[in-house]
Amino acid sequence: MTEAAADLTRNQALVYGALEKTGTPMSAYTILDELRDDGFRAPLQVYRALDKLVEQGLVHRLESLNAFVACRHASCHRGGFIAFAICDTCGQVSEFSDDALSRRLSGWAGKHSFKPSKTTIEIRGLCAGCSNA
Amino acid sequence: MTEAAADLTRNQALVYGALEKTGTPMSAYTILDELRDDGFRAPLQVYRALDKLVEQGLVHRLESLNAFVACRHASCHRGGFIAFAICDTCGQVSEFSDDALSRRLSGWAGKHSFKPSKTTIEIRGLCAGCSNA
DNA sequence: ATCTATATGTTATAGCGTAACAAATCTGAT
DNA sequence: ATCAGATTTGTTACGCTATAACATATAGAT
Ligand SMILES: [Zn+2]
Ligand SMILES: [Zn+2]
Ligand SMILES: [Zn+2]
Ligand SMILES: [Zn+2]
The missing domain is CATH 1.10.10.10 (Winged helix-like DNA-binding domain superfamily/Winged helix DNA-binding domain)
Known part of the structure; x- marks a missing residue:
């Protein structure tokens, strides 16, 4: 812990x-x-x-x-949305938060007067290690 | 239909x-x-x-x-990832596809040698109509 | 001590999804 | 026409995911 x-x-x-x-x-x-x-x-x-x-x-x-x-980050909630890359073979999860990405989504929401409460961004696929195996 | x-x-x-x-x-x-x-x-x-x-x-x-x-688009699979804004009150779903967004996610994947197979982008919240009610 | 709020325990049930097998239908040969 | 293989469909049974409803316990405040 x-x-x-x-x-x-x-x-x-x-x-x-x-x-x-x-x-x-x-x-x-x-x-x-x-x-x-x-x-x-x-x-x-x-x-x-x-x-x-x-x-x-x-x-x-x-x-x-x-x-x-x-969560692996000390504090991963600095405002931006969090994205997850999930390897379907080994289960490894990488969290990342990208400002440009967040701005892009917030931008769409603002333009359409949509009030986000929770956002899900998940990429399923193969991690570097598993795609070499 | x-x-x-x-x-x-x-x-x-x-x-x-x-x-x-x-x-x-x-x-x-x-x-x-x-x-x-x-x-x-x-x-x-x-x-x-x-x-x-x-x-x-x-x-x-x-x-x-x-x-x-x-799907509401004639053909919504022009390569980019699709994002969904889902209203938790009325259930209305808006699909959108943003090139900058797609590039951003693809960019992360490329940089980390992650091979995406399926991507999920969903924003839950309130649509314009429902947040005025 | 008593009251209130929060955390826990327990049973039952609802909602989401698939395995396994059988039967029907469709296709494109000969 | 008919046969073989592939696809679609029907049906039963089951497993995984999540919550409702109710009972009990615990901690802190007055
Ligand atoms: Zn995190
Ligand atoms: Zn992996
Ligand atoms: Zn679509
Ligand atoms: Zn709405």
């Missing part, structure tokens, strides 16, 4: 720990199985913890995977 | 028709219910049709909604 995981409840800390230890995306049910020995019994225990962790930005939800991944 | 729906099988045409008639995103199960009177009985009948329709670009899958929407 790096730093950011301050004042987490027991369940939140366990879920965050599982995600961080694994490093790649996990489904809520995989997390549940991982935490059976720690007393977890029902999906809701996982989902509730995930809700808070996502809210705090410690964990990201990957929509195209229906899965969750621990 | 506009034009593009050429050489679709019966099931594909029915699913596409349902999506086009509704105009907003529909889940596979909603489509199924809509098509009971046409003889649909099982989810797979819908999913199989959707697979083909998505493959042909007539329908888009919205990852953040686990739902599907009929």
Whole structure:
């Protein structure tokens, strides 16, 4: 567990720990199985913890995977939208945030009077390592 | 049914028709219910049709909604990535494709030797009409 | 002590998606 | 016409993802 995981409840800390230890995306049910020995019994225990962790930005939800991944950045919410590149072979996730990209999307929204609440940018494909294999 | 729906099988045409008639995103199960009177009985009948329709670009899958929407563009696959703005109140979906955006994402991929296969860009929020209400 | 708010536990259920197998239909040969 | 292969369709059963509803426990404030 790096730093950011301050004042987490027991369940939140366990879920965050599982995600961080694994490093790649996990489904809520995989997390549940991982935490059976720690007393977890029902999906809701996982989902509730995930809700808070996502809210705090410690964990990201990957929509195209229906899965969750621990954030690697110290603080990845400097305003801009976050993009994810997800390798379909090894599961590795790279987060990046591009100002030009964010401006482009915000620009479209502004021009069309659309008020964004949540933005998803996910590139599925093969990472450098896996495309050489 | 506009034009593009050429050489679709019966099931594909029915699913596409349902999506086009509704105009907003529909889940596979909603489509199924809509098509009971046409003889649909099982989810797979819908999913199989959707697979083909998505493959042909007539329908888009919205990852953040686990739902599907009929494409409004005559041909929206001129190479660039497609972005979707989805109103959480009225369900209206606006598709747009921005060259600068596409270049930006392709640029990141190139620089990191990441080979994209599928890209998801979805902005959830409120459309102009709904934020005035 | 009591009250309030938040976190947890537990059961049941709803919603999304596919595996596996069978039957029908369509196609393009001979 | 008919046969073989491919594609489409039908059907059952199942697995994965997510939440509703209700009960209990815990922590802090007065
Ligand atoms: Zn992050
Ligand atoms: Zn990889
Ligand atoms: Zn389109
Ligand atoms: Zn709207």
